[in-house]
Amino acid sequence: MDLAHALKVALETGKVRIGLEETREAAQAKKARLLIVARTCPDATLTKERHVGKVPIYHYDGTAVDLGQACGRPYPISAMAILDPGSSAILTLET
Numbered sequence: 001m002d003l004a005h006a007l008k009v010a011l012e013t014g015k016v017r018i019g020l021e022e023t024r025e026a027a028q029a030k031k032a033r034l035l036i037v038a039r040t041c042p043d044a045t046l047t048k049e050r051h052v053g054k055v056p057i058y059h060y061d062g063t064a065v066d067l068g069q070a071c072g073r074p075y076p077i078s079a080m081a082i083l084d085p086g087s088s089a090i091l092t093l094e095t
Contacts (some may be wrong), residue, residue: 003060018080020079037078043078
């Protein structure tokens with residue numbers, strides 16, 4: 001699967017929360033189905049754990065700048081929560 005394409009499709013057709021605080025809130029409220037965390041995320045819990053509650057975490061093997069670029073955004077993204085994948089196959093990522 002092309003991760004950059006899956007991210008862009010999820011952002012266009014699904015429901016995604018971008019940013020560390022938004023990601024934490026979605027995970028705690030149990031609304032997220034998948035968390036994607038960049039290697040340089042400042043939250044040690046998210047970078048070391050495999051799950052937050054029952055929500056799986058995918059560890060993106062790149063910096064926050066790389067993740068932002070993969071999403072087609074001009075800013076760094078350290079963490080994001082997938083609430084609804086839309087037409088994307090992003091939930092099939094190995095965590």
